[in-house]
Amino acid sequence: MILELDGVHAFYGEAHILHGVSLAVAEGERVALVGRNGVGKTTTVNAVLGLVRVRAGAVRFHGAAQTLPLRPYRAARAGIAVVVQGQRILPNLTVRENLPLGAAVRRPGPWTLASVCAMFPILAERAATPGTALSGGQQQMLAIGRALMANPDLLILDEPSEGLAPVVVDELGEALDRLATREGTALLLIEQHLGLIRRAARQFHAMAKGRIVASGPVAGLDEAVLHEHLGV
Numbered sequence: 001m002i003l004e005l006d007g008v009h010a011f012y013g014e015a016h017i018l019h020g021v022s023l024a025v026a027e028g029e030r031v032a033l034v035g036r037n038g039v040g041k042t043t044t045v046n047a048v049l050g051l052v053r054v055r056a057g058a059v060r061f062h063g064a065a066q067t068l069p070l071r072p073y074r075a076a077r078a079g080i081a082v083v084v085q086g087q088r089i090l091p092n093l094t095v096r097e098n099l100p101l102g103a104a105v106r107r108p109g110p111w112t113l114a115s116v117c118a119m120f121p122i123l124a125e126r127a128a129t130p131g132t133a134l135s136g137g138q139q140q141m142l143a144i145g146r147a148l149m150a151n152p153d154l155l156i157l158d159e160p161s162e163g164l165a166p167v168v169v170d171e172l173g174e175a176l177d178r179l180a181t182r183e184g185t186a187l188l189l190i191e192q193h194l195g196l197i198r199r200a201a202r203q204f205h206a207m208a209k210g211r212i213v214a215s216g217p218v219a220g221l222d223e224a225v226l227h228e229h230l231g232v
């Protein structure tokens with residue numbers, strides 16, 4: 001397993017947000033974490049990164065139990081890269097300058113400037129453009145490309161479809177499918193967009209009120225489950 005959360009309880013101050021969350025992502029696996037707004041999906045990512053206090057339960061990277069408090073650099077060194085909600089593209093840097101920022105904790109692997117640009121040709125075309133002058137979809141590709149520059153075993157994406165036009169969400173789904181299929185990069189996808197979940201993920205966990213309440217193959221995400229957990 002690349003990542004395991006085992007009965008994790010997490011708090012913002014005294015606010016108890018995660019109530020015993022357990023989930024795991026194995027090598028090459030593609031997992032979606034779904035649920036309505038405010039159920040604790042981003043907090044789960046923050047627990048992995050040590051950005052929220054984990055008071056009980058275990059977090060393991062490649063089978064190694066992490067001592068508390070967790071720290072973001074430990075996840076990075078363990079090969080876990082995160083694309084946060086609402087990308088953080090540095091405004092004064094061009095596309096070409098933004099990409100290497102993801103390589104600070106670089107591991108050996110297939111991703112280089114050249115292979116990232118082959119995956120997302122728009123990044124090569126707009127290499128000299130300031131990152132924040134890109135469209136929302138292009139900025140999302142840049143954020144993903146930058147994360148890949150670390151050569152992660154696991155890429156965690158927090159609602160990458162947010163604010164994107166439907167045609168761009170389709171492109172994003174295709175890109176995630178390709179990178180998972182070709183390079184075997186595992187995915188943990190926090191999403192509400194069913195089309196993207198179906199394209200990019202194979203397994204799902206549904207969250208409600210800080211707990212995992214349903215899990216299974218994405219193929220079995222039926223209307224009843226979606227209605228209950230996604231409100232669609």
Ligand SMILES: Nc1ncnc2c1ncn2[C@@H]1O[C@H](COP(=O)(O)OP(=O)(O)OP(=O)(O)O)[C@@H](O)[C@H]1O
Nearest residue numbers: 012015017035036037038039040041042043044159
């Ligand atoms: N920094 C914080 N301090 C206190 N409470 C917080 C903080 N961040 C989030 N929360 C609360 O924690 C709960 C879970 O939030 P979280 O962001 O994990 O939800 P989510 O499922 O990712 O939803 P969304 O899609 O809206 O981000 C919410 O009730 C939220 O109000």
